[in-house]
Amino acid sequence: MPANLASFAIHVDEIDRAIAFYTAVFGWRFEPWGPPGFYLIQTGDDADPGVRGLMHQRHEPRSGTGLNGFEPTFAVEDVEAIAAAVAAHGGSVTMPPAHIPTVGTLIRFLDTEGNDVGAMRYEMPPNA
Numbered sequence: 001m002p003a004n005l006a007s008f009a010i011h012v013d014e015i016d017r018a019i020a021f022y023t024a025v026f027g028w029r030f031e032p033w034g035p036p037g038f039y040l041i042q043t044g045d046d047a048d049p050g051v052r053g054l055m056h057q058r059h060e061p062r063s064g065t066g067l068n069g070f071e072p073t074f075a076v077e078d079v080e081a082i083a084a085a086v087a088a089h090g091g092s093v094t095m096p097p098a099h100i101p102t103v104g105t106l107i108r109f110l111d112t113e114g115n116d117v118g119a120m121r122y123e124m125p126p127n128a
Contacts, residue, residue, distance in 0.1 A: 007052040008072055011059070012113040015039070017090070018055060021112045025085040026074065030055065043074075058113070071108075073118030075125075079107045082119045086111075 012018035015037055022028045022041070029042040033054075041053030076082050083093050086109045094116070095108035104122040111117055 005051055007054065009054040009056065010115060012055060013058055015057060017112050021089050021091060024089040025082060071116060071118060073120050075122055076119045077121065079105050079119055079121050083107050
């Protein structure tokens with residue numbers, strides 16, 4: 001069996017702020033699930049459900065200034081629109097749009113919780 005990404009989790013300092021950010025930037029939907037402060041993230045729709053996500057309160061404060069360790073990148077239609085939404089909703093673009101030949105155009109940004117995230121307009125579907 002291939003080791004394909006099946007789910008992801010975002011650890012945040014302020015749940016409501018993070019939900020507002022990702023709803024505005026990616027259009028994700030959030031559903032309370034499990035213990036208080038835990039949410040399921042719906043990244044897609046019924047026809048194309050995307051990857052399961054979770055969001056919950058960070059248990060230990062972030063330390064240092066390095067990256068998360070993992071660098072998630074989400075497939076999007078328009079990186080310029082995502083960059084504008086990131087800036088408009090409290091995040092900061094850390095890498096402006098960069099074209100990667102035969103792959104697509106990528107941006108990287110910090111969300112409102114200091115997490116490093118990517119958004120890419122792929123030239124071909126990422127799972128093709």
